[in-house]
Amino acid sequence: MLEENHLETLLFTILRNKDIQTVFQPILSLETGKVFGYEALSRGPINTPLQNPEKLFTYAMESGQLWELESLCRTKALESAHRLHIEAKLFLNVNPNIMSDAKFRQGFTKDYLSRFNIDAETIVFEITEKEAIGNLAHFKQTVTHYKEQLYQIAIDDVGSGYSGLNILTDIHPHFMKLDMQLIRNIDRDQTKQSLVKSLCEFAAHSHIHIIAEGIETDKELGKLIELGVRFGQGYYIQKPNSNLLPIKEEVIALIVNENKHKQNHISNRNTDKLVKKMSTALQTIDGTTLVDEVKLMMNQDHNIPGFCIVQQNQVIGVITRNQLHVKISGLYGYSLLSKKVITEIMDTDFLQVDVSTPIHTVAKLAMMRDSNHLYDFITVTEDGRYYGIVTVKELLEKTMEIEVNFAKHMNPLTELPGNVLIEQQLQHCVETHGGYGVLYLDLDNFKPYNDVYGFEKGDQVLMHLAELLKEIVSPNDFIGHIGGDDFIIVATSAQSVLYCKQIIERFDASIEQFYKKQDVENGWIASKNRHGKDELFPLLTISIAGIMNNHFQSTYDLTRKATEVKKQCKQLVGSNYIFLES
Incomplete structure (x- = not known):
């Protein structure tokens, strides 16, 4: 009872004095070794029973103070991110059942975020599974609302249970984070390797980025790169810290070298010619281009299959020739849309692949699309930046050429x-x-x-x-x-x-x-x-x-x-x- 009273007093003191420390753990690109984002993690007062975050949040939930604690942690995270001038993605842990709360929404308005000089598109809500989602239909609507406001969604602990896998198909997140138990000793466990490889294929088809959590050894990191996992975090990369520390040179060197070895193996196999070699760097347009300007450009050159809409050298959408005609057709289509910016009718659900993707993999992904998008061109990027496009006709011709040449030598x-x-x-x-x-x-x-x-x-x-x-x-x-x-x-x-x-x-x-x-x-x-x-x-x-x-x-x-x-x-x-x- 004395311990219970002590914890209750300590929790209320923490909330009253806002005695929460935010630490950041970097999320690296496993293709380049560059920092992609930071996960904001909260810690209680040092040398107290509630310093451990798991114990802190568990007791807050038991005491009915979870909302107050989470609100404080998010505010502290935004303040710390502003103080440290974080320019990468900021991953914030969120209980799924509070996202629709009016108080939560007030904390993520444009006006509120402007106080911290943070844009909505830099924030990723990392949905935790501490509690079951009470109303899935309502939750899906809430997630859609935040997506439309340019926030991104990550699902935590994928691979730890049924709910983590099931929710992927329900809300279509931007990221899924693989549970650390799936990553542990993956370099020695072929079953785990097969599962992660399958998840990578699913993620590529679903336009979801995979983040591996809990990487603790160089061998685990090397195997994840080999399997095609794009992002990673863990103690081997860097432990959480209240400051933004540089990534160790040996970690960056390992990532770069492993990718070189992987690239060398891929590029020297006839079946694995890279899509980079057949990409065409066509003209791009920005989001402020008007619909009638796009129509005029397409009329001037009938060989153009469409355009990628690029913002800060990153592709935010595409518009194909066929999609444009469908949008502006009809009695009032053109008159209603001609003076609108292209972002209002662009397609944000498009196939995008990295330059290092083998051609046969691109062909497989292209053919898995629904009938409405089956013949759309494929967007090619390098380190997340626009590189070019590949048409389906070019892709099929090259695939057939590769298969014929390869069969001769089998x-x-x-x-x-x-x-x-x-x-x-x-x-x-x-x-x-x-x-x-x-x-x-x-x-x-x-x-x-x-x-x-x-x-x-x-x-x-x-x-x-x-x-x-x-x-x-x-x-x-x-x-x-x-x-x-x-x-x-x-x-x-x-x-x-x-x-x-x-x-x-x-x-x-x-x-x-x-x-x-x-x-x-x-x-x-x-x-x-x-x-x-x-x-x-x-x-x-x-x-x-x-x-x-x-x-x-x-x-x-x-x-x-x-x-x-x-x-x-x-x-x-x-x-x-x-x-x-x-």
Whole structure:
């Protein structure tokens, strides 16, 4: 009881004296390493039982003082942001059930925000799930209201439960923040990797940006970049602080280097040509351009598919030729709209992709659009800034060209890239001088297996191995089929050893299915050796020769050294891997 009275007195003292400290945690672009925004977090008085924010808000809710506390925290956050001259996005945590309250709305009028020199478009309401949403329909209307006022919405803790996922389809937020439990040890958890990769694809289709919370290690950060997560925050990047501290150089360097490695892998795969290479930088217009001016520009050049409306070099909407005609058609359409600014009729729900997006991914996203937008051009940006456009006709023609060229160089059995594409990958390794791992895979005792079980069964083994490699190896890395029972993987040096362990473990655990029961029990098969004499051969195993970060003058030198390492590896009993490192 004494403790209860003490906490009650402390809470009312905090509210009366406005004794709340705001700290800011940066949210970084995982593509450039630049600060994208700051999440404002509140702390109680230092060295008190309510310093911890979770305990502070929990007790405030139990005491019926949650509104007063949240209001104080938001005011303190805006004051601190103004004092520190924050120019990035400002993420404010909001209980969903108070957003429609009149007092809350009064705190986010244009007049109120002007006191702090803050614009509505810089504020992101981060919706927390501390309480269930009481009236979903009313809440959706409230969210729509704030979106129309140019505020943005983020959903917190996605992946922590059903409600966090369900709400995404209900309110269509601008951001979704992945729960830190989903991020923890993601570099070692393939299930988490698959889930985050799926969420990235969903986010790209839904025009939602993903923010990973709780990043605590360099390996977690590297894996998130590889999976395509665009933004991140966490203790590894920077702990919350009352001042705006510079981001550590090693963090920025890691982000830049990981993106370079990712870009190198993507850009050197024929199936992953980048949309940047086919973008056209057409003329843009600003939001003050009148509708009749836009119509005149389109009439002067019938090849123009439309315009991107750009504000401070960022695309805020598009208007296609067809959309303009639909808007101004009818008896009074033109007379009503001709003198209005283009922002009043522009489309804000458009497909926008980064320059580093592979063409086949863009094609997939374009074809997933509804029928009304299926043939609209695609907007291309670089670091969030306008870069150009791609028409659907250009996109389909390029996709077909890539597919035809790529099919010429595929192994017909495993449908993996063959020697021409393999040579391109190895040449890239020679030119980069580091940061890579080349794995040569060779099945042991494959010839006697073919002799005993036949080539059809041998082909099944090769297809099985190919499928294992596709499941294990990241899409950002390269798998090739040299021919016969020889395969190759080109990956980052950090992933190479992990791949070896996973391949051997899964191959050894699954190979028995391709043998008769008696041969498995024996542990060998009888066949003739290369000299025509009878010999007992062990069951199939796999040898992997790894070349990591070595400097070679040519691909010939690289493959020659790999052959030497492979010979050493095949002399060992069972499945093994050996690495030659610089």
